[in-house]
Amino acid sequence: MTSSPQSPPFQRTRRSTNNIMLQVVAGCIPGISIATWYFGYGVLLNVLLSIVFALCFEALAISLRSRHIQTTLADNSALVTAVLFGLTIPPGLPWWLLFLGIGFAILIAKHIYGGLGQNPFNPAMCGYLFLLLSFPSAMTSWHIPNDALSSVQEFAPTSLSGLQQSLHLTFPFLSHNTLNPIEFVDGLAMATPLIESKMAGTSKLLTAWQTDQSLFARSSETAWELVNIGYFLGGAFLLFQRVISWHIPVAIITTVMTISILFYSPGGYAIYGTPYLHLFGSATMIGAFFIATDPVSAATTNKGKLVYGVIIGLSIYGVRAWGSYLDSIAIAVLLGNFLAPLLDHFLRPRIYGHKKGVLGPSDMGGGSNKVIDS
């Protein structure tokens, strides 16, 4: 461990896997902040609690697999899974649902397959889908503090009472009085606002701008668009830092945009929604930049990544327009994960000195290799 390396190269870049993972988390920060600002502490609480649970599960799995706990935990991969999981589940879920979901993600979806690098499916999305299928009603409610509904008080999800309510929702045992569930209304009653009525609408940001309303006023419904812009900026940061390659996000966004333009008919049947809202009124941005780009479960060749992105883009739209689930990112990404090995197998780059990328047994010869500086 402390000796010098035995084989070349002896010079290396200083970039490390745990650093890359941290950068992914950093890329989430704008999105998290905006979401917390609009939807209250529930979002932040989800993320923090997921992190705590995820690290515990990760440590448990590592010790069961008799690996070195410190070095394996330090790769920060559980942290990324936890942050993405915490961001996709609705705020206001009780703690034990979070516990179950992240436990499924870390233990079943990740470590049973052999831990980091071996998992065929995105762990965060597995955990999410596990909860969605097991607890559909809880998972499709989007709780926000009930101040929002009172016309007297100012809408302030980040106020102290908002925090209190979020804590009570997450930890039901904290409240001394028995809680009346009706007290906590389904604020938006959905994981994302992409329900039929909203999809037919126009940009709330645009409306607010045209009507001289504050773009950031929490009462206006600009929240989702701003959250998506936050993820878009975070994604741009990741691209700039070369943590992710452009192939997957560009393929997904282009596909969703193209297909929603093709199906969009203004004034027609409203279900298909406007292309703009498909991109910015939903979870497309976090999906395209953060979830689908998980390198472990995604396609790994550049051509494969493009096709993988197209498949995810098509299924995102397909589930939204014709499926029965509101959230389509998890299903689309898992479908992409299923196909990734196949894409990697067939869509390889052409190898130097060959006409093709996939070689048969007859292509054994490598000729005079190891020739540097002739």
Add this chain to the structure above:
Amino acid sequence: MRFAEKIIESLCVSTRQPIPGGIKPPDYKQETLRSRLMPTPIPEELILPLAQHGNSRSRPLVKPGDKVLKYQAIACSDVTGIVDLHAPTSGIVLAIENFPIPSPVDKESKCILLKKDGLDAEIDHNTLANYRSLSYLELIKLIEQAGIFGLGGAEYPSRLKLKSGKNKKIKLLIINAVECEPYITADEALLREKAQFVVQGAEILQAACMAEHCVIVIESNKADAIKALEQTQLNSSIELFKIAAKYPTGSEKQLIQAVTSKEVPSGKYPTDIGILMHNAGTAYAVYQAVIEGKPCISRITTLAGGSLKTPKNFEALIGTPIDYLLNLCGLNQQTHTMTLMGGPLMGVKLARTDVPILKTTNCIIAASEDKFPPASIELACIRCGFCADVCPASLLPQQLYLYAKCQNFSELISHGLNDCIECGACAYVCPSNIPLIQYYRASKDELASQLENKISSEQWKQRFQHHQYRVKKDKEARRDPKRRETIKPTELTLKISPPIFSREAAKKEIAAAVVRVRKRKAQFIASSGGENTETDK
């Protein structure tokens, strides 16, 4: 447009572009270029390994106690009888024994130990004013006698490269002055100070391989070397070709791609597409051999690294102990962590430093902790694909790693493991510190031994079947002499391939070999004027 550009354009299939992938590591070249090329220092004792190159064996032409002169032939190849080692200075042969040689493990090999007498007395050697009067065969013979090997690191005998051009038409000779690895400045220092000799050497090489055109390729950031080359090149037909600095452009196949946009088909050699490549150091050695009549007894070696007070380039005698050179550069024992031979990306870590400089030693790095930190822990591969982005052969290192780990050899072949040039760019960028090259080498070795086993088991199978066929035939012949002709051997031998062991084929082969040997013998005697009666095997 310049002439060479036109030629290159005509050779091009598509437009010229940089190689795919590649990395740009910090090169740390300036520190060794501060001082001039140092003249040959002569240590007390020189260690001259007999097996300088690969698997070939040499036998000594001297005995312990013999007095030798500088440039005197002291060893020749066991197989061809061609002299491949010359005394770097005058002195006495102390011993011919096993001594440690440069290797990652403690390895010994038979070496000639030469003690200098301090006179540096030379043996008579002929200088040559005009090489143009010689035929290409005579040129190749001169180069051959000088014991020149590819000085870039591939250890390939230069004469073989030149001879391969005889059968195939060489359109383009590339002189490779692209030293893309960090630290190494041997070729740059050589070009800076001896550009005219390198150009002359290139001209001789061009004449010897009868190439239509010749270019010297150099990285565009080597300003001094380019200036020196431009000054000498004025009345030469050789063109200078500048390319952007990127590792591993200096690799033979990659450089051909960068210059001509052509690729060497897998399993073939550059000569198959009409291109021959020689290193700039080789060109200089060729100049010395042909014009000055001096065989290859020294080479330019870079001594670099954070543990040296004054890193510089030496024109070092072959056989100089590495620790002698390190001490000349002021080695700091406290910071010295390891010694590398070759560059930091493809070199080997030496097990000890009392080993000699070889004809292929282009660089010695005395590493210090700050530039070469201890190996970090190998983490899990997250398939980030950084490696695939930098692979110059467009391989998928992440997939190769996956299949190397589970020893899936059919997938490894399918993913082109044999096309990996082991440049180490993938491992350089790997964020999980995976020693990818180590995995690939192990898999390649395993694959090679599997192939060997397969071939030999196939041979034994066929021998056994042939034996069974003979036994059966004998039995039937004994029972019924009339039926002997009705059974044909093909009915019983394997269907998949013709039998490897067949008496007729063996007879034919032996006859052909005898004819070949006779022919070569006659040629050899004719070409060497009948002095040397040693024959090839």
